[in-house]
Amino acid sequence: MSACLAVVGFIALKNRRFAEAMVEIVFLRRIVHWAPIPLVLFGRERIVEYCNAAFEALYGWSFEELKGRPLPIPDRELETWHELEQGLRSGREFRNVRAVRIRKDGSEINVRISGVPLTDDNGNPAGLVGLAVKDDSNSSPDLSPSTLQFIATRCGDFVCLTDEGHRIHFLNDTAREVLGIDIKSPQASLNLLDFVFPEDHQRIVPELSHLPLHGSLPSVWLRIPDRRSDGFIQIHGGVYVLPDEQASGGKQFAYVCQRVNESSGLQEPQVPESLPSQPDLRMCRQP
DSSP: OHHHHHHHHHHHHHHHHHHHHHHHHHHHHHHHHHOSSOEEEEOGGGBEEEEOHHHHHHHSOOHHHHTTSBOOOOGGGHHHHHHHHHHHHTTOOEEEEEEEEEOTTSOEEEEEEEEEEEEOTTSOEEEEEEEEEEOOTTOOOOOOHHHHHHHHHHOSSEEEEEETTOBEEEEOHHHHHHHTOOTTSOOTTOBGGGGSOHHHHHHHHHHHHTOOTTOEEEEEEEEEEOTTSSSEEEEEEEEEEEEOTTSTTOEEEEEEEEEEEEESOSSSOOOOSSOOSSOOOOTTOOO
């Protein structure tokens, strides 16, 4: 009888300890989930296995959206990340490394990241616990949308914003002049490709369609018929891909170009044989 009571007592003690351990685990999970510091658990290849509420708020994604996927980072940050990853594989943690990361809406954010390596039962690398804190040390006051629009409108260079269908959403004064559009005329329903030589837009449209968000074509040459004569106006500059706030997952193309020259005669346009790889784009050059 005493032996049976001892067994029952042992089982009850084990069950109580198991229950207490489960309560502690649940309690710790709540602490981690609601901690004010963004935390993430990565598996191999930067695959997200867990992130807390602060991490979701900082990056804009929910855990369900990120689970099982690698966390996106800008291409220019990959080399630095691979160096940190090599250190983690050797068992070295890293702290307060300045980095740039991408939010769900496509915008970039400056952060300071820290990481501690995790290993499996055999001591092999299995992932890392990461911490990210927003870095405001190099931030500057944001300009209001009205101020930015005023600067872009009065800028001496050709500035045009289109959607993926190349419909015009914004033209500054210089672009209106180059395209021959009256300042007071509405720009709605206008398509930039209607103003560009067919050979030119047939050349760049396939390239634009393959660009990722925040990608660019740094050197683009376009010829536009001069409506005041039989010649054409040539512009040179860059095209930059921005997220389209009006269309989820959509893109916008920002053209920032300088007028190169005006030529008479459309038969033999003078397009340079070699295009410079790094154009000198001065956003607010006086005309």
